[in-house]
Amino acid sequence: MLEIKHITASFGEKKILNDVSLSVHCGELHAIMGPNGSGKSTFASVLLGHPAYTVVATKGKKASIELDGVELLKLATYDRVKKGLFLAFQSPLSIPGVSVMHLLRSAYQEIHPVAKKLEENLGNAIFSKGWSAEGVTLVQFIERVKSIAREISIDESFLKRGIHDGFSGGEKKKVEMLTALVLLPKYAIFDEIDTGLDVDALKIVAAGIERLRKQGTGVIVVTHYQRILSYVHPSHTHILVNGVFVEHGTGALSERIEKEGYAKYEKVSH
Amino acid sequence: MKKSVIDDSYKYGFSKPEKYFYKSEKGLSEQVIRTISGYKGEPQWMLDFRLKSYLGYLKKTLPSWGADLSGIDFRDIFYYIKPTSGKVSSWADLPAEIKDTYDKIGIPEAEKKFLAGVSAQYESEVVYKSVNEMLKKKGVVFLDMDSGLREYPELVRQYFGTVVPPLDNMFASLNSAVWSGGSFVYVPKGVHVELPLQAYFRINAANMGQFERTLIIADEGSSVHYVEGCTAPIYSSDSLHSAVVEIVVKNGARVRYTTIQNWSKNVYNLVTKRTVVDEEGVMEWVDGNLGSKVTMKYPSIYLKGRKARGEVLSIAYAGSGQHQDAGGKVIHLASETTSQIISKSISKGGGRTSYRGLVEVAKGAKNVKSKVVCDALLLDEDSRSDTYPDMRIHEKDVSIEHEATVSKIGDEQMFYLESRGLTKEQAQSMIVNGFIEPIVKELPLEYAVEMNRLISLQMEGSVG
Numbered sequence: 001m002l003e004i005k006h007i008t009a010s011f012g013e014k015k016i017l018n019d020v021s022l023s024v025h026c027g028e029l030h031a032i033m034g035p036n037g038s039g040k041s042t043f044a045s046v047l048l049g050h051p052a053y054t055v056v057a058t059k060g061k062k063a064s065i066e067l068d069g070v071e072l073l074k075l076a077t078y079d080r081v082k083k084g085l086f087l088a089f090q091s092p093l094s095i096p097g098v099s100v101m102h103l104l105r106s107a108y109q110e111i112h113p114v115a116k117k118l119e120e121n122l123g124n125a126i127f128s129k130g131w132s133a134e135g136v137t138l139v140q141f142i143e144r145v146k147s148i149a150r151e152i153s154i155d156e157s158f159l160k161r162g163i164h165d166g167f168s169g170g171e172k173k174k175v176e177m178l179t180a181l182v183l184l185p186k187y188a189i190f191d192e193i194d195t196g197l198d199v200d201a202l203k204i205v206a207a208g209i210e211r212l213r214k215q216g217t218g219v220i221v222v223t224h225y226q227r228i229l230s231y232v233h234p235s236h237t238h239i240l241v242n243g244v245f246v247e248h249g250t251g252a253l254s255e256r257i258e259k260e261g262y263a264k265y266e267k268v269s270h
Numbered sequence: 271m272k273k274s275v276i277d278d279s280y281k282y283g284f285s286k287p288e289k290y291f292y293k294s295e296k297g298l299s300e301q302v303i304r305t306i307s308g309y310k311g312e313p314q315w316m317l318d319f320r321l322k323s324y325l326g327y328l329k330k331t332l333p334s335w336g337a338d339l340s341g342i343d344f345r346d347i348f349y350y351i352k353p354t355s356g357k358v359s360s361w362a363d364l365p366a367e368i369k370d371t372y373d374k375i376g377i378p379e380a381e382k383k384f385l386a387g388v389s390a391q392y393e394s395e396v397v398y399k400s401v402n403e404m405l406k407k408k409g410v411v412f413l414d415m416d417s418g419l420r421e422y423p424e425l426v427r428q429y430f431g432t433v434v435p436p437l438d439n440m441f442a443s444l445n446s447a448v449w450s451g452g453s454f455v456y457v458p459k460g461v462h463v464e465l466p467l468q469a470y471f472r473i474n475a476a477n478m479g480q481f482e483r484t485l486i487i488a489d490e491g492s493s494v495h496y497v498e499g500c501t502a503p504i505y506s507s508d509s510l511h512s513a514v515v516e517i518v519v520k521n522g523a524r525v526r527y528t529t530i531q532n533w534s535k536n537v538y539n540l541v542t543k544r545t546v547v548d549e550e551g552v553m554e555w556v557d558g559n560l561g562s563k564v565t566m567k568y569p570s571i572y573l574k575g576r577k578a579r580g581e582v583l584s585i586a587y588a589g590s591g592q593h594q595d596a597g598g599k600v601i602h603l604a605s606e607t608t609s610q611i612i613s614k615s616i617s618k619g620g621g622r623t624s625y626r627g628l629v630e631v632a633k634g635a636k637n638v639k640s641k642v643v644c645d646a647l648l649l650d651e652d653s654r655s656d657t658y659p660d661m662r663i664h665e666k667d668v669s670i671e672h673e674a675t676v677s678k679i680g681d682e683q684m685f686y687l688e689s690r691g692l693t694k695e696q697a698q699s700m701i702v703n704g705f706i707e708p709i710v711k712e713l714p715l716e717y718a719v720e721m722n723r724l725i726s727l728q729m730e731g732s733v734g
Contacts, residue, residue, distance in 0.1 A: 077685065078688045078692055081690065082691055089686060093680065093683050095686070095701060096705070097703065097704030097708065106690070106692060
């Protein structure tokens with residue numbers, strides 16, 4: 001279970017999240033909905049430990065983010081990720097010269113290391129950057145990446161390109177989805193994965209989310225619109241307005257938002 | 271051997287044998303030059319060339335621009351040392367730090383020993399001999415410069431000092447006066463050398479000379495790729511290294527010259543490299559500078575014939591205490607000539623990189639195209655990067671592009687990679703390797719792999 005308790009977070013002097021709590025079980029799909037500026041993306045960043053945000057306890061209550069019983073709050077971003085957390089970025093920056101495949105390879109080895117790490121640099125320089133990941137050879141891994149890429153309509157040539165370098169909005173989102181499917185996280189957060197996608201791409205991304213959920217990943221979809229929720233069906237919906245969860249409900253709640261918007265909550269919270 | 275002020279080789283506990291067959295006096299004089307030339311049994315014209323260069327050198331002063339060279343004590347240098355044939359230092363004597371670096375880069379055992387200067391070089395000698403047999407059949411000459419002068423005196427005399435005149439600059443004059451070692455390459459008309467010629471296969475008792483002199487002649491329609499240096503750190507006890515490289519590219523010929531310089535951090539590396547390219551010839555300099563205390567090096571290309579093309583790809587890395595003043599120069603002397611200079615520099619831990627470049631278009635050279643891209647990456651607040659691009663365009667009908675960027679590694683890029691399970695160091699080295707990738711991919715595979723490993727090591731701070 002991913003259990004988030006009493007998280008209050010600020011950016012500089014500005015308080016953005018105020019006493020936020022949420023629990024997600026394996027295989028569940030949660031939607032966090034809210035208007036622009038409600039703190040949705042901050043919520044996603046704070047889970048991963050983005051250095052720009054400061055997390056403080058709320059009114060004497062103990063703040064915590066526990067992943068299957070392990071406290072993440074004091075851990076560095078990469079350690080949280082190694083424990084099984086994943087974030088698909090809303091608008092990931094490019095890293096020229098670092099190919100999609102190279103990043104996936106490196107990330108997978110870090111996140112799924114073999115129990116006992118083999119000594120690096122055995123033998124020749126060409127092979128010195130050896131592969132070591134649990135239960136899969138490099139050849140199998142590369143085949144798996146290519147196969148997933150095909151399934152979500154990513155052309156193989158993309159895997160050789162610099163990550164997000166010159167990619168369109170939709171291509172970026174698909175590569176983020178590819179990354180999630182390859183890395184097999186225990187809990188995954190998708191930040192505005194539906195913005196800027198055409199219907200076909202939206203369906204592909206939705207199918208990816210459904211696939212992760214079926215594999216047992218606990219998924220949180222952060223979104224402004226109900227659009228993607230026509231293709232995936234959350235078991236839980238949470239409405240975030242001005243940094244506070246104002247309502248928790250089932251999938252039906254998202255449909256109501258589609259009709260009524262956020263106006264009602266915004267009046268309440270002011 | 272007495273320690274000079276800037277010689278910190280003792281830090282590495284590097285031991286050199288004291289048994290020399292011949293060792294010149296410290297400092298330079300006409301007598302030292304006569305002795306060097308006499309010892310080598312050189313023809314009169316070479317002695318005259320050396321002496322003329324020496325007289326020119328005496329009148330020269332240090333450049334008023336570029337890196338700080340005030341730390342060089344010219345009186346405290348042995349200008350010529352002929353080592354005995356058998357080296358006595360052993361692999362076991364090498365400090366753990368150096369061995370460790372070699373291990374981390376993952377170079378094979380035999381090569382490691384060679385690089386460390388402790389190998390008798392038998393392994394390489396075998397390779398060299400078989401490569402040389404193959405080259406001989408094609409009429410290709412690949413010798414050390416001293417042998418080249420002995421065996422091909424007329425060819426050497428025709429070109430030696432024509433591309434880089436002995437009075438060109440202070441360090442070219444010095445090199446012309448006291449040069450020793452380096453390579454001599456001649457590729458006959460229409461011959462394509464498929465394998466890169468690697469300098470470290472060329473056996474030479476004084477393997478890494480202080481004042482190397484290289485001359486490459488690619489005759490009409492031929493092609494060759496020459497590789498100098500290596501990615502592994504070269505520990506030198508000599509504080510001044512001043513090489514001259516001259517390349518003649520004839521009509522329709524193609525030469526690529528790749529350098530990976532990784533001298534130890536006590537070395538002043540002041541090098542003059544220049545090419546003259548005839549009609550439809552192509553010259554490519556791939557120049558990587560990772561080591562040394564100070565490097566000043568601007569591989570140059572004179573595009574003399576119509577439709578000649580020149581390219582300089584330059585990577586510089588400056589860590590703590592280092593200044594890499596590098597770049598490239600292209601002089602368009604003929605019409606329809608094209609050129610490109612791409613420079614990527616990285617500064618870390620207070621290191622300083624400078625891009626210094628020149629694009630010149632002579633009067634009468636029409637339809638010239640040139641593009642200069644220089645990108646600098648600063649890894650912290652203490653580091654520094656400067657750009658000194660010079661353009662001298664004396665013709666109207668030209669297309670000149672210049673792009674320059676200075677970037678820092680952004681927090682968001684770091685966060686993205688950390689969110690993929692990478693530590694800060696791993697993330698940083700991935701970004702840096704990505705930054706230089708456009709140039710690294712031009713390197714021979716084994717060099718590219720070692721280069722990536724080396725950058726990663728620099729990021730860990732475990733080397734340097």
